[in-house]
Amino acid sequence: MHADAGRRAIPGTADGSGLHPVMREGDAMLLVGDIGGTNARLALVSASEGPHRFLRQATLPSADYRGARELVTAFLRDADVRVDGIVLAVAGPVVEGRAVLSNLGWVVEADALRDELGVSDVRLLNDLVALATAIPHIEPAGLRTLQAGDAEPGGAIAVVAPGTGLGESFLLRDGARYRAYASEGGHADFAPADELQMELLEWMRRRVDHVSFERVCSGRALPDLYDFLAQRRGAPSPRRLPHAAPGEDRTPAIVDAALDAAAPCALSRGAIDLFAAILAAEAGNAALRVLATGGVYLAGGMPKRMLAALETPEVRERFLRKGRLAPLLARVPLHVVTQPRVALLGAACHALAGTGAAPGAAAAADERAGRPPRRR
Numbered sequence: 001m002h003a004d005a006g007r008r009a010i011p012g013t014a015d016g017s018g019l020h021p022v023m024r025e026g027d028a029m030l031l032v033g034d035i036g037g038t039n040a041r042l043a044l045v046s047a048s049e050g051p052h053r054f055l056r057q058a059t060l061p062s063a064d065y066r067g068a069r070e071l072v073t074a075f076l077r078d079a080d081v082r083v084d085g086i087v088l089a090v091a092g093p094v095v096e097g098r099a100v101l102s103n104l105g106w107v108v109e110a111d112a113l114r115d116e117l118g119v120s121d122v123r124l125l126n127d128l129v130a131l132a133t134a135i136p137h138i139e140p141a142g143l144r145t146l147q148a149g150d151a152e153p154g155g156a157i158a159v160v161a162p163g164t165g166l167g168e169s170f171l172l173r174d175g176a177r178y179r180a181y182a183s184e185g186g187h188a189d190f191a192p193a194d195e196l197q198m199e200l201l202e203w204m205r206r207r208v209d210h211v212s213f214e215r216v217c218s219g220r221a222l223p224d225l226y227d228f229l230a231q232r233r234g235a236p237s238p239r240r241l242p243h244a245a246p247g248e249d250r251t252p253a254i255v256d257a258a259l260d261a262a263a264p265c266a267l268s269r270g271a272i273d274l275f276a277a278i279l280a281a282e283a284g285n286a287a288l289r290v291l292a293t294g295g296v297y298l299a300g301g302m303p304k305r306m307l308a309a310l311e312t313p314e315v316r317e318r319f320l321r322k323g324r325l326a327p328l329l330a331r332v333p334l335h336v337v338t339q340p341r342v343a344l345l346g347a348a349c350h351a352l353a354g355t356g357a358a359p360g361a362a363a364a365a366d367e368r369a370g371r372p373p374r375r376r
Contacts, residue, residue: 029055029081031072032347033088034127035062037103037164041344042075044083051137051348068108069116085121086113087351089130089343093182099124125350127343132159132169132180134346135297135337142339144307146298147316149333155293158286160185161300162279166214170290177353180346185286186214193281193321196274203228217278219302223250226271233267255305269309275302276309280318287332288325295333303336310336 033042043057058075065071068088076083090099090108097110110122125133135157157171157178166186171178190211192198204211204224215221258268283296296319303310320329339345 028084030085030087030348030351031076031083032086032344032351033072034130034341034343034347035068035071035088035090035101035108036127037091037101038062040065040071041341042072043344043348044081045348045352047352051345051352054348057344062104067106069113072113072117083117083119085123085351086117086119087123087125087347089125089127089347091127094124094126097124099126123350125347126169126182128159128161128167128169129180129182130343130346130350131161131167131299132157132171132346133178133349134342135159135171136178137345137349138337138339138342142337142342143297144311144336144338145333146310146336147319147330147332147334149295150331151295151333152293155295156290157294158283158290158292158296160279160283160286160296160298162218162298162302163300164219166212166218166282167300168286170286170292171294172290185282185289186218187212188285189213190216190278191281191285193277193318197278199232200225200228200274203231213278213282217275217282219249219251222254222271222275222302225274226250226254226268229267229270229274252305259306259308272306272309273314276306276312276315277318279303279310280315281321283334284319284322284329287329288322292332295335297335297337299337299342304338307336307338 027046027048030045031042032045033040038061040060040062041057042060043054045051045053046055049055060071060075062071065074072086088108090101091103092099092101099108100106101108108124110124113122114120154173156173159167159169159171161167161169168183168185169180170183171180173179190201190204190213192201200216201211204215207224208215216225254268254271257265258272279298279302283298286292287296298310309315316334319334320326322329
């Protein structure tokens with residue numbers, strides 16, 4: 001029999017990437033998604049191909065759609081497939097199958113989507129839970145190691161993910177696999193670790209009622225760190241750093257100016273070094289909160305973007321600066337997640353759990369614990 005016998009074609013992707021043209025007849029087809037305030041990433045996966053192979057994928061502008069039903073319908077419009085289940089990772093708390101996406105003005109309800117789309121199995125995940133779910137499935141090439149440590153097989157894993165905000169989650173071993181849990185640790189009180197950070201705390205307290213770690217360690221926080229240092233030094237902002245209009249994000253310009261190899265901006269570099277010090281301290285806090293002997297993973301958009309500022313001895317020293325528990329932290333691996341579309345991978349792993357398509361997550365994590373990826 002021909003290798004393609006018993007298979008049928010899947011139409012191409014909206015963005016021309018990730019196409020796998022055939023699937024087995026009768027194979028369960030699942031739609032997975034990662035819906036953010038700016039973009040929604042959607043993909044089709046199947047039990048036979050597993051969570052790493054997307055049969056069809058697309059990135060769509062979230063704000064172009066009035067809700068999740070319209071978004072999913074647009075994605076599937078040209079695909080000649082029957083969807084057997086849907087798992088959507090959303091940027092917000094999920095309570096009893098319902099999530100409010102405040103950035104979009106959407107209310108997403110799993111029960112309503114079941115009825116509207118005619119799909120019997122629809123599940124919603126918090127995006128940080130989806131991200132954490134993916135961690136045991138990430139290949140070594142998708143990580144950069146800041147501290148190899150000595151991971152305990154089956155040990156708890158912490159995830160700290162500064163993007164626009166500061167998300168946190170963790171994984172605990174549950175029998176043969178890890179189970180992911182949500183956390184709102186990013187909203188815990190900011191604890192300054194030195195004189196400069198004490199000044200920052202006082203500066204921030206004049207601007208907001210509650211200074212959480214998210215207020216000083218997230219994409220939206222970086223311009224505040226920059227302005228704090230500028231005022232402290234009495235230095236005007238460099239002309240070559242664009243002054244954004246009200247509401248415009250200055251974070252990319254600050255990071256680019258800081259890491260400009262030809263002519264780095266000292267003030268911008270100071271801001272991301274301060275950010276990195278706070279992130280390292282909070283990563284150490286996360287390790288202590290859940291006793292993350294399996295490792296701490298820095299995810300989200302910011303660590304990938306400012307990797308050069310994290311691969312320094314100072315960052316590792318800040319991670320370890322926990323007094324009498326510093327020897328414990330020295331054994332905890334610290335990684336930066338560089339693999340793209342991690343939350344989408346996590347949604348796929350969650351969707352395929354129990355189908356046999358994503359086996360060995362715990363074993364893969366244990367193997368990584370014994371053989372951590374080399375620092376590049």
